[in-house]
Amino acid sequence: MIAVQAIIDKVKVDGDQALYSLTKEFDQQDLDKLKVDPALLKASWDALEPELQQALKLTKQRIEDYETKILYKDHQDDELSYVYRPLERVGIYIPGGTALYPSSVLMTIVPALVAGVKDIIVTTPVFQPNNITFAALYLCGVTDYVFTVGGAQAIAALAYGTESIPKVDKICGPGNAYVAMAKRLVFGDVGIDSIAGPSEILLYVDESTPVDAVVYDLFAQAEHDANARTFLLSESQEYVDRIEERMEELVESQVRGDIIKASMDNNHYAIVDSRDKLLEVIDYIGAEHVSIQHKDQDSIVEAINYAGAVFKGFYSMEAIGDYVAGPSHVLPTNRNARFSHGLNANDFRTSHAIISIKKATYNQIAPAAEKIAQSEGLFAHQRSVSIRRESL
Ligand SMILES: NC(=O)c1ccc[n+]([C@@H]2O[C@H](COP(=O)([O-])OP(=O)(O)OC[C@H]3O[C@@H](n4cnc5c(N)ncnc54)[C@H](O)[C@@H]3O)[C@@H](O)[C@H]2O)c1
Ligand SMILES: [Zn+2]
Incomplete structure (x- = not known):
């Protein structure tokens, strides 16, 4: 925390100069400018294979349709009204330290566009000229304010402004521990979305779901990062035993097998034999992803109160939510779903009452x-x- 505060202070005082030196220190990059030339974004898009372009376009359309439907509507009345207005300028952090996340570009920026935000400022530690993050930004039409800065220094720049990077009203988007801590520290000077920690899933399955499908649902979560957590609930010990056995068999052949093995230490299994107990556990954990694949899924899902997002049924596996289902994959973790919600277009708006007494x-x-x-x-x-x- 002290280190992150020191980074923030440095950016506050030295502006762009601090961004150059911190990028050299933490990203080993000697930059001569921070702003990305829009032509590079277009070139990245043009270089994508057509199937990937189509996949991203389909995703963008589905997110747009969904977010448009869930926008809060103004309440207009003779005397007491409540109205929503888009934020003027938001900062979007797209992670890029160890992997590229074009899906996160779409899952954060499309909701902001649907909300009607005027200026979207993007920071991302992606330094090679041709890459899929830039391609996704081009698809979103966000090309004027893209800056190659990452970590806590990017959050500080968005919060306080530098010579190149405009100060924003709210910062959204996922990132590593430095990014999360920086968001915590600048909150109050600027708005933030939630602070998402390591990813997690709670699965409630019955034997209608084939064992291998459950295993890959668990692996999909576990491969995110060594700290990912999974909770597997079922009515049958025998079924859980078969799932565990099959995990042992298949883990060796997984590309990200090392990460999966590390996070399998955070797997929790429980046999739940009453509906009340089940709902109590689901609501208590308030998991980021809650996947219900069970013959009684309709009534169970209806009764769930707290979850980042609920995935109902065999064809709504969490991995489809990560990419193309529609709702944003930026979701609250670590029980935060008990008091907050996943990112959506309404987070890019603010609202006020209008009092007009006759x-x-x-x-x-x-x-x-x-x-x-x-x-x-x-x-x-x-x-x-x-x-x-x-x-x-
Ligand atoms: N919840 C979601 O929707 C979602 C989506 C995508 C990614 N993520 C998460 O985002 C994270 C991405 O992490 P990442 O590291 O790859 O990229 P990142 O962009 O979040 O962080 C990289 C930056 O961290 C800074 N940094 C690295 N080491 C540092 C140090 N020792 N001191 C100070 N700063 C340092 C660097 O400046 C670098 O630019 C992962 O945890 C991933 O799970 C979450
Ligand atoms: Zn995932």
Whole structure:
């Protein structure tokens, strides 16, 4: 935390100069500018194979359709209204230290576009000129403000502004521990989305799901990172034993077998034999991903209160949610679903009430306001209300 605060302070004081030196220190890159030439974004898109272009376009369309449907609607009334307005300028962090995440580009930027955000500023530690992160940004039409900066220094730049990078109103998007800590530290000076930790899944399955499908659902979670967590719930010990055996068999042949093995230490199994117990466990854990593949899935899903996202049925495996289902894969982890929610277009809006009291209503409610103001000893408040009565 001290190291991250020191990075933030440095960026606050030295601006771009700090970004150059920190990028050299932490990313081993000697940059002569931070801003990405829009032509490079287009070139990255043009270089993609057509099937991948199509896949990204389909994903973008599905996210757009979904986010448009779930936008909160204004509540307009004669006297008391509530209206939503897009944020003016947001910062999107796209991770890029050890892997590229074009899916995260779409899952963060498309909701911001649907919300109607005017300026979207992107930072990402991706330094090779031709890459799929740039391609996805081009597809989103976000080409004017893309900067090759990563880590805590990128978050500081977005929070406070530098000569090159504009200060934003809110920072969204996933990242590693430095990024997460920096978001925590700048919160208050700027808005942030949730702070997502290591990924997790809770699966409730019955024997209608083939063992190998469950194994790959678990592996898909486990391959994210060594700290990923999985919770497997079932009614049958025998079924769980078969799943465990098959995991042992298949793990050796997995490309990311080492990461999967490491995170298998965080696998938890439980036999649940009552509906009440099941729902209690699901709500208590409030897992990032809750996958229910069970003959009673309809009624179980209806009763779930807390989850980052719920995946119902055999064809709604979590991996399809990571990419093309539609809802953003940026979801709360570590029980945060008990009080927060996955990123969506509404997070890129703010809202306010409009109070427009008519004379007849004033006549009805003014005495109550006066009475309460008097009880609080705020006599100018009382007078502000009563003076209007006298001039009626
Ligand atoms: N929840 C989601 O939706 C989602 C999606 C994609 C990725 N992720 C997560 O994002 C993370 C990506 O991590 P990453 O590291 O690959 O990329 P990153 O972009 O988050 O972080 C890389 C940056 O970290 C900084 N850094 C590295 N070592 C440092 C040090 N010792 N001191 C200070 N700063 C340092 C560097 O500046 C570098 O640019 C992973 O944990 C991944 O699971 C989450
Ligand atoms: Zn995943």
